[in-house]
Amino acid sequence: MNTRIKMRVPVRSSLEEIEEYKPGESAKGAIKLSSNENPLGPSPKVLKEIVESIEERELNLSVYPWERNEEELRDEISSYIGAGIGKIVMGAGIDGVLDTLVKIFIENGDEAIIPVPTFSLYESLVRIAGGIPGYIKRRREENFSIPIEELISACNEKTKMIFISSPNNPTGNCIPEAEVREIVESVPKAMIAIDEAYVEFAGSSLVNLVKEYANVLVMRTFSKAFALAGLRIGYAVIPEWLASTYKKVSMPFSINSVAIKAAIAALRDKEHLRKSVELVKHERGFLIETLQRFFTVYPSEANFVLVAVSPRKSYAVCDALMKNGIMVRDCASFRGAGDSFIRITVGTREQNELVVEVLRAIASSGTSRTRL
Numbered sequence: 001m002n003t004r005i006k007m008r009v010p011v012r013s014s015l016e017e018i019e020e021y022k023p024g025e026s027a028k029g030a031i032k033l034s035s036n037e038n039p040l041g042p043s044p045k046v047l048k049e050i051v052e053s054i055e056e057r058e059l060n061l062s063v064y065p066w067e068r069n070e071e072e073l074r075d076e077i078s079s080y081i082g083a084g085i086g087k088i089v090m091g092a093g094i095d096g097v098l099d100t101l102v103k104i105f106i107e108n109g110d111e112a113i114i115p116v117p118t119f120s121l122y123e124s125l126v127r128i129a130g131g132i133p134g135y136i137k138r139r140r141e142e143n144f145s146i147p148i149e150e151l152i153s154a155c156n157e158k159t160k161m162i163f164i165s166s167p168n169n170p171t172g173n174c175i176p177e178a179e180v181r182e183i184v185e186s187v188p189k190a191m192i193a194i195d196e197a198y199v200e201f202a203g204s205s206l207v208n209l210v211k212e213y214a215n216v217l218v219m220r221t222f223s224k225a226f227a228l229a230g231l232r233i234g235y236a237v238i239p240e241w242l243a244s245t246y247k248k249v250s251m252p253f254s255i256n257s258v259a260i261k262a263a264i265a266a267l268r269d270k271e272h273l274r275k276s277v278e279l280v281k282h283e284r285g286f287l288i289e290t291l292q293r294f295f296t297v298y299p300s301e302a303n304f305v306l307v308a309v310s311p312r313k314s315y316a317v318c319d320a321l322m323k324n325g326i327m328v329r330d331c332a333s334f335r336g337a338g339d340s341f342i343r344i345t346v347g348t349r350e351q352n353e354l355v356v357e358v359l360r361a362i363a364s365s366g367t368s369r370t371r372l
């Protein structure tokens, strides 16, 4: 490039140590079980609705999204989660919602508590905002439960947010409601942000706590059970007092009109949701039961399972799976996870059988044991 000014303009110093977000890998033709997507795909009614509303010009792509359509989606979400719990706000996936929330609560020098291993975006956003993440190590020997006393004593006047993924990515476990209550009541000046990206696959939700506590919010997404990850749409149920600040800070038109239409249609197709969830629960059971014959597999309330492959290294097992056309997630990139965990998204029976077959071969190959 023929530039006249060669010197770079300095970027904010808080950005220096932040790593780029690395999504689950994808490669053409391979079976992708690395990003916790829905193997059934979206409801056919969603696709029909989008195509028809564009063709019939009810959905006009040349104009900005309508507030009225967003209202309709808010009503639909409200009847899905139960009316009168809190205010519903939206964003471009939970990622977008998180971006807005961190802007609201974290300024230079503020602290945020993050039990690890967990979804890495919490830490990145806190650091981008100039905040300081405080990591609490989950107890591996107790199915990755959070040491609550330790978490509470790590909080101080500067603690503004606590991030709890439930079910947690990549460990698959939920936090018991009593433990959330203990945190919420002990740290009233911090916002407890509960990430329920995988809640549809779990036994229960914590969303009702938003009704009771002014320092609790719950985030949800259309990327997982509703299979709309490509459209980037998510929401949060937040206390009333926070709604106008959220609107001030979030980007105008951050969710697009196609995503709004699709989300409404997805919520209305209850049968497709039921089928997706049933498939995941059934196949999750199959994966856990078969894989635990040769590896340690953790219980999961999500659409993935965490597998300990030690004494093998996770990167070697991921490479071996990849050579067989299967992509899973190497958990070494999760802070505090170490180098011997892989995360496998629950797929169709055919996909899962293939994963099991390859992992069985890896587990029983005496010679490759040292190499792997």
Ligand SMILES: Cc1ncc(COP(=O)(O)O)c(C=O)c1O
Binding pocket: 035, 036, 092, 093, 094, 095, 096, 119, 165, 168, 169, 195, 197, 220, 221, 222, 223, 229, 233, 234
């Ligand atoms: C715990 C958790 N939260 C949020 C997300 C991102 O969700 P979205 O697609 O709605 O941005 C993910 C994605 O994998 C996740 O695992």
